[in-house]
Amino acid sequence: MELNQYLSMFIDESKEHLQAMNENLLKLEASPEDIGIVQVIFRSAHTLKGMSATMGYEDLALLTHEMENVLDLVRNYKLQMNPYIFDSVFRSVDALETMVHDIIAGGTGKADVTDIVISLKAIVSGEYEQGASGGSGTASAATSSGQGASPDRLDEFQYSVLLQSLEAGMNVFRIEVSLQTTCILKAARAYMVFDTLEQNGEVVKSIPPVEDIEKERFDRSFSLFVVSHSEGAALETALNKISEIESVKLQKLDSASLHQLASAPAGSQGASGSSGGKATVSAIGQISAASAVLEKPQGAAAAPAQQQNGTAPVANRTIRVDIERLDVLMNLFSELLIDRVRLEQLASEIRRNELTETVEHMARVSSDLQNIVLKLRMVPVDTVFNRFPRMIRDLAKSLDKKVDLVITGADTELDRTVIEEIGDPLVHLLRNAVDHGIETIADRIAAGKPETGTVQLRAFHSGNHVFIEIQEDGKGIDRDKVLKSAISKGVLSAEQAKGLPDEQVFQLLFASGFSTADKISDVSGRGVGLDVVKTKIESLGGHVQITSQLGVGTTFSVQLPLTLSIISAMLIKMGDEKYAIPLTSILETSIVQRSQIRLMHGSKVIEFRNHIIPLVSLSKLFDIPSYSEEKESETEIVVIRKGDKMAALMVDDLIGQQEIVLKSLGKYLTNLFAVSGATILGDGQVALILDTNALIK
Template sequence: MDMSDFQELYASESREHLDILNDSLLTLENDPSNMEMINESFRAAHTLKGMAGTMGFDNVSELAHVMENILDLLRDEKLVVDTEVINLLFKAIDTLELLSNSPEEVENLDELIDELKSYSQDGDLKDVEKRSFSDGDKNTFKISDEELQVIESNDGKVITIDIQLEDDCVFKSLRADMVFEILEDYGDIIRVLPGVEEIRKEEMDNNFSILFLGKTDLDKDNIVESLIHISEVDRVKVDLVEDIDQLRAKEIINKEVKSNKDKKEDRVNEKDKATRLSKRLKSKSTIRVDVERLDSLMNLVAELVIKRTQVESVGESYNLDELNKKLKPLSKVTTELQNAVMEMRMVPISLVFNRFPRLVRDLAQGLEKEINLVIEGEDTELDRTIIDEIGDPLVHMLRNAIDHGVESPEEREKVGKDRKGLVKLSAFHEGNNVVIQIQDDGKGINPDIIRQKALEKGVVTQTELEGMEDSDVIKLIFAPGFSTNTEISDVSGRGVGMDVVKTKIESLSGSVDITSEVGRGSTFIMKLPLTLSIIQGFLTKVANQEYVIPLESIQEIVDVNPKEIQTVRSQKVIHRRGSVIPLISLRKNLNKEALTEKRNEIPTVIVEVGDDNYGLMVDSIIGQQEVVIKRINDLSESLQKIAGGAILGDGSIALIINVEEITTN
């Protein structure tokens, strides 16, 4: 068997387990007593070790194994959770991530493994008293305070499960893993006898026992039925632990009796802790599909839409009523097929957001700042193509918010703020767009400083600055090479960053904006289309060329009488519903010849960009049409106002207007 065939699957699944390790350790750092997160980390590290062993990646397996040892000490409360331990584990996770992409030797791998080994052997161990109880006839389990508290604070049935393997069982640890995986659907494993590590190393006889907290409606017969069908499992015995009070009676540690109110609060907290990150890995009725296959399917659907439009065009041109009737159900089917394929490509933005808590944590430590990262709307979905592209722009803006925006704890205290700065990352749908915001409660952007730096770097002239509002001045940070940092660091100050963000977002047919208030903070706002493949738009004509204006930007279509047009500061405008709407001639903006004939009515498309409306004057309106976007690779300045091309029903090419670029330049 060629194991290279499974490399891509291995890398994908490794990424999921590394995400769980990152998430659980971040939670554990803020809540050192959260035993569930320690167990979650242990399971993820163990799974990584097993996967690497199967693939023959011994270096990955060894690193995951020594991580397991430290997590086991944390689980047994023999090692204290502190920043030093967390940093070391994060260092191991970073190395595992490198190895998951290229499972070869990385620099200083042996030194890291030795450091982990020495720490797990010589670390600051902590003695914790245990209590024990017996299931009545066989095994004695030892459980910690945390485990007993989980039992007492959660509704459910406490049972013991004895597993007897066949005498000639070859893969004992594998059978045990299969048992553990099945039991996850019925409740939570509290303790295993012998210990998990002994089972992993197969330092056991042909039997092991489990102390288990099952769901309230647990049926013991269902557990027996599920486990007995595992290959090489000989017998399964399930016993209910009925007298929980007897466990409490055997406690040997004297503690103050908590009030009923305290106990109630503890129960709520323990139920919260029972939320498991590993639910993301539970089996579902889904399959993995290569993104390239989805791209290929999307291209085929796009071609189908084009051909359907061409056939519809023939039917309309020759008034073929019978053909038009037959095409209606075909049109419905192709639209449903197109929507289904687009939905298949939609993925939650959490795929990107999940990497940022770790990034913010490490960056805050490096800058000696305290940051509280709040994430909202991570279930918001975007096309996979866009998801793959927005990671770097978001990293730039997050780093900018933490480095430039949020002050040091000492500075924040001086101005009466909380020592810990807030950075909020959110996503939500707005029409056919997805809006992503990065908000901080830092010092904000001072327009006067931006003016000074912009003049020093030659971004604008003094004359240009005099006519700019503060909101426009702030947007100069998107100019190429602009930076307010005077010192070069690992985070910023090289004049590269926000201009890259703007370029990338606009290449995705999106827009980026910023609002800021001195002393209160800043908000970066990105608007992105849901998909880059097929859009609804209005087909217009300008100087014998057809242009598509995306429907998502259109507010209304009106006929403007030339007598209604006024001029304010050299800008043609119209008044509509109490608002002043600037007018933009697409002929002039696209460098077409001016129209010589006079018209009584000018077709005008009112579009919305940000919080403003603009009127795009065209020669004629053809009608609404569904078009397939074809990307234009030429990024020359002359094509910045064009978002792409589309093949129409008659085979001609229409250009898709980049509304953001047309209205702001």
């Protein structure tokens, strides 16, 4: 027990030091002369080395020692940082993360770090200057290949799973998928292949491993070992329906062929065998390789396989709770809240001190309980965002571009189920922004822009939604080229294209197969993988919009539901009907005289704090016969906001603030304009909850 306690401390502190090293290395790359940053990185490496040596993790201690030697020369002004040294240190941190996650998964933390140690030693001795380019290229090539000595070999665990599946009457296939040469975002297509196979069975092993596929470290083809109840012809047909797939080769395996593939000595593949095996099931099963790697860096994918053997240690003082149990807890508490509101109303009518005091105490206790229940499910988006700076740095370097990633609102909280699934779409959108949005250095200078492009990633709450926006100052989207490309690909006809507003033109980028172009142009590639993004975001109950200005830049705005069942809202009255407006979207309430209302382009507006904002009539919007503000000399308004945009809603009366339970309207009432759900009030009445974001354009 004591060992587990120390191990838990080691894991927690190691993760903190590795994250700190990653962040500070990015800062140092921006300011290579800042020795203060080097000192911070050195201290993190030194502490990690000491902890690793104490716990007996020799490979970890060895690698951090060699890193420490390089950093020591830099901090003592005996060595200057350059791109080769940065790449070597970044590779070292990646290897350290892999080893730490192997320890979390119950492994020994051992890894072959010979190449990295040699490069670090060469930096210390100065020999790297003679052969840096060659050595780096070799190491890179080895990494990119994603292949070990025997990539097709099955480890003991994989062989056992496949053999047991055969004995249970299931089919086992080895499937080789080849992508078209014009495919740009290969990881997006690979994800669709994995998703299709997971719907028809289970992927047990991928070649190359799932981490390499997510990072596009493969040529045009990859292989999979799949268990399925379906026949081979059905799987082949399903896979061939995916766009940009050139060929699918399927081989049905029996026990004899499995035995041949498992003829390597048991355990010879070690951690790498695991990361290419059951890891695929856990990573793709959640969303895709991308989101799994974002939250659990390379090597972490081995965790599920290890844990099934019961050898995984306790990583920290937490317990795993099925998300469905939290859903049940939330629903039960929602019912309790409805009863609490009803009791408060009855107590105010009966007016007995004992009853009033008891209800007030119950209200205080249930409020505390409510906060805890809500916080159980809420996770800051920082858990996804914190991996993007490194990804953007590597992507910009590979494209020979200069890009600054500016993150704001990383502390914005989102429901855990959404957090787990949003990583992959954001990876695609960020890659799209850097690859196809931001121009090359030469093009930016020619356009009179700074040579460094800026990608802004921001998150913020608005109503009972969270918005995540990715904005870049690149070349923008040429609507004419989009329409021309869409017409040539049969996405829409020339007649349909006439008079189409910009918003709908840009939505064409999400059409499946839109960017399957024979020749890469300014437009082709702009939509690659975006059909995957749209499908995933819509499956979460959200939607994505594009705004763009040619030569200025493009913004992708992702709207996601909080998926909370309890929100704070302002109850309003409109004649005989009651509505609820989420408090998070309300800026202010006020009263306006009819003389203050003006007409602009046929629409009502008012002046609010030196801004002219639109005035929305809810009675006309929802066709409420029992109330009309036209008869009133003055009207109460609720000023709402969405980001930096505002509008005012005309209401009959303000009832007051209340905690309400968000209830779905079911399958029959879908896509209602400006309505996100309903709630049951204390008196048993049903009130619709307004989606204020739909009222602000």
